[in-house]
Amino acid sequence: xxxxTQPTSMDCAEGRAANLPCNHSTISGNEYVYWYRQIHSQGxxxxxxxxxxxxxxxxxxxxxxxxxxxxxxxxxxATLRDTAVYYCIVKRxxxxxxxxxxxxxxxxxxx
Amino acid sequence: DAGVIQSPRHEVTEMGxxxxxxxxxxxxxxxxxxxxxxxxxxxxxxxxxxNNVPIDDSGxxxxxxxxxxxxxxxxxxxxxxxxxxDSAVYFCASSLIIPLKPGxxxxxxxxxxxxxxxxx
Numbered sequence: 697x698x699x700x701t702q703p704t705s706m707d708c709a710e711g712r713a714a715n716l717p718c719n720h721s722t723i724s725g726n727e728y729v730y731w732y733r734q735i736h737s738q739g740x741x742x743x744x745x746x747x748x749x750x751x752x753x754x755x756x757x758x759x760x761x762x763x764x765x766x767x768x769x770x771x772x773x774a775t776l777r778d779t780a781v782y783y784c785i786v787k788r789x790x791x792x793x794x795x796x797x798x799x800x801x802x803x804x805x806x807x
Numbered sequence: 808d809a810g811v812i813q814s815p816r817h818e819v820t821e822m823g824x825x826x827x828x829x830x831x832x833x834x835x836x837x838x839x840x841x842x843x844x845x846x847x848x849x850x851x852x853x854x855x856x857x858n859n860v861p862i863d864d865s866g867x868x869x870x871x872x873x874x875x876x877x878x879x880x881x882x883x884x885x886x887x888x889x890x891x892x893d894s895a896v897y898f899c900a901s902s903l904i905i906p907l908k909p910g911x912x913x914x915x916x917x918x919x920x921x922x923x924x925x926x927x
């Protein structure tokens with residue numbers, strides 16, 4: 697599976713959009729981009745995933761560049777409860793393979 | 808759906824004792840994963856099962872660790888004998904993995920709340 701690079705930490709003002717970047721320049725054609733987050737003392741939580749098209753669900757939007765070498769997770773209106781570590785993971789499609797977690801981005805939403 | 812259920816939530820044990828962690832995956836999921844999280848090493852995959860069969864146990868630290876999945880609704884992770892360096896939060900996750908098929912996608916993993924193990 698391709699490796700990912702994320703900033704170590706980011707701050708965001710409450711109510712504003714939080715844009716979390718991820719680089720995955722070695723991604724291959726059959727690999728999806730997954731985003732998870734982990735709120736302190738809880739298990740990781742699935743947010744969203746995509747292949748090449750932009751995706752949106754009730755939690756977030758995922759923007760993947762045309763060359764698929766980077767992506768951005770967007771939380772449209774961040775709240776204090778969104779403070780967490782956000783993990784960007786690239787995983788091969790269609791196989792029972794594990795998620796490999798990197799160090800992620802610590803997002804702190806400020807009041 | 809109650810989600811992935813792990814027990815116990817907290818376990819404190821003495822070095823040398825046997826520890827058994829338990830996990831009930833989401834009904835209908837065909838894959839189960841055991842992860843360990845520490846400050847130093849982050850989230851590490853220990854082992855995963857597909858259709859109750861262990862697929863990859865290369866992350867299991869050593870022979871003191873063993874995992875079983877006797878049926879689709881239950882799995883255990885056992886440490887015998889336990890050591891202080893085993894202290895960590897252990898997470899179980901389950902997922903529905905669908906083989907490669909046009910138009911079908913794999914879904915996210917659902918994690919349990921974890922078991923915080925302290926070995927003194």
